[in-house]
Amino acid sequence: MPTITRDQVKVPVDVMPESRETYIDNFMSATRGTGRLMLFACDQKIEHLNGDFYGEGIDPSDADPEHLFQIASQGTIGVMAAQRGLVAHYAMDYPEINYLVKVNSKTNLVKGAQDDPYSPQLHELDAVLAMRDAGVNIVGIGYTIYLGSEYEATMMAEAGELIAEAHAAGLITVLWIYPRGKAVGDREKAPETIAGAAGVALCLGADFVKVNPPVATEGASSAENLHIASVAAGRCGLVCAGGSKADANEFLTNLYDQIHVGGACGNATGRNIHMRSLDEAVRLTKAISAITLADASVDEAEAVFRGEKDFSL
Numbered sequence: 001m002p003t004i005t006r007d008q009v010k011v012p013v014d015v016m017p018e019s020r021e022t023y024i025d026n027f028m029s030a031t032r033g034t035g036r037l038m039l040f041a042c043d044q045k046i047e048h049l050n051g052d053f054y055g056e057g058i059d060p061s062d063a064d065p066e067h068l069f070q071i072a073s074q075g076t077i078g079v080m081a082a083q084r085g086l087v088a089h090y091a092m093d094y095p096e097i098n099y100l101v102k103v104n105s106k107t108n109l110v111k112g113a114q115d116d117p118y119s120p121q122l123h124e125l126d127a128v129l130a131m132r133d134a135g136v137n138i139v140g141i142g143y144t145i146y147l148g149s150e151y152e153a154t155m156m157a158e159a160g161e162l163i164a165e166a167h168a169a170g171l172i173t174v175l176w177i178y179p180r181g182k183a184v185g186d187r188e189k190a191p192e193t194i195a196g197a198a199g200v201a202l203c204l205g206a207d208f209v210k211v212n213p214p215v216a217t218e219g220a221s222s223a224e225n226l227h228i229a230s231v232a233a234g235r236c237g238l239v240c241a242g243g244s245k246a247d248a249n250e251f252l253t254n255l256y257d258q259i260h261v262g263g264a265c266g267n268a269t270g271r272n273i274h275m276r277s278l279d280e281a282v283r284l285t286k287a288i289s290a291i292t293l294a295d296a297s298v299d300e301a302e303a304v305f306r307g308e309k310d311f312s313l
Contacts, residue, residue, distance in 0.1 A: 001294040004028075004035040010235055012205060014167045022170030026139035027207070029098055030079045030172055031266075031293075032313050036259075037208050037239055038078040038292045039100070039174065040285065041270030042068045043142075046083060046105035052271050057245065059277045069094045070278055075285030076312055078266070078293075081142050081174070084128060091136045100140040100174060101128045103162060104155075116181040118151035119144045121158045125165045140172035140207075147177055147197050148184035156204060163205040175206040176241075176268075189215045191225035198233035208237040210268040213258065223254075226262030242269030245276075248284065252301045256291050266292050286311040 072080040177197040191214040201209030214225040287305035290296035303309040
């Protein structure tokens with residue numbers, strides 16, 4: 001299993017000296033001492049409204065928002081990413097979870113044909129820090145940028161300021177960067193576009209960046225093309241979005257390749273986990289973490305998912 005020590009954490013210099021140990025605590029906690037991130041993405045209740053939580057192919061338990069917290073509590077994850085209000089309503093019952101607060105969001109009602117995407121900041125960082133000071137186990141913040149949108153300058157400015165403030169307070173930061181808008185066209189998942197997004201995250205100071213896997217091209221698989229983005233990200237760890245619900249074998253195989261071929265340092269998965277029953281979702285978090293945090297093979301991870309082998313940290 002890959003492990004790091006506290007003195008191996010590369011602390012950005014915008015982390016104030018008095019917050020350095022807090023930052024290291026948060027980084028080690030979020031990555032479970034591995035340097036890799038298993039992010040359980042639970043921000044879709046704004047992003048996709050109720051479409052990801054109720055309907056055909058979705059377990060009925062997913063209709064209840066507490067399902068997300070039950071999975072995070074019983075499963076094996078690094079952090080649970082969700083909006084501040086959602087965390088505020090449930091964190092008192094699930095104090096053991098590492099929370100990463102998503103500070104901006106938009107719904108999917110306004111389509112790209114109507115307007116380029118813009119995800120506004122929902123509150124100041126002080127509101128997040130107040131919750132942390134009140135005892136909520138908040139280890140970081142997250143922010144989405146739609147690179148290529150006509151509003152990208154606003155989102156980058158917001159993200160850059162938030163990252164500086166969060167680092168100063170000892171929090172880790174994750175950027176969701178999705179190239180999208182009329183200027184991007186059909187190049188949303190082109191290898192060079194995804195690599196460009198990764199470089200932007202690094203320049204804004206993020207600790208991790210969540211991107212969509214690039215498409216395969218002639219002579220190169222998606223994972224091979226992802227390696228270009230991983231290199232471009234430098235010291236900003238790159239993780240891939242999990243996408244819509246998929247067969248467990250297919251999902252775990254892609255994840256293994258993203259890490260061992262593409263150079264990713266983790267994953268950011270939501271729908272593939274929470275659309276399942278609690279038991280199945282918990283087993284899938286353990287299977288994902290077996291690959292992400294312990295370098296398990298796909299076969300070993302599938303055995304964990306089937307319940308034939310246990311995995312915990």
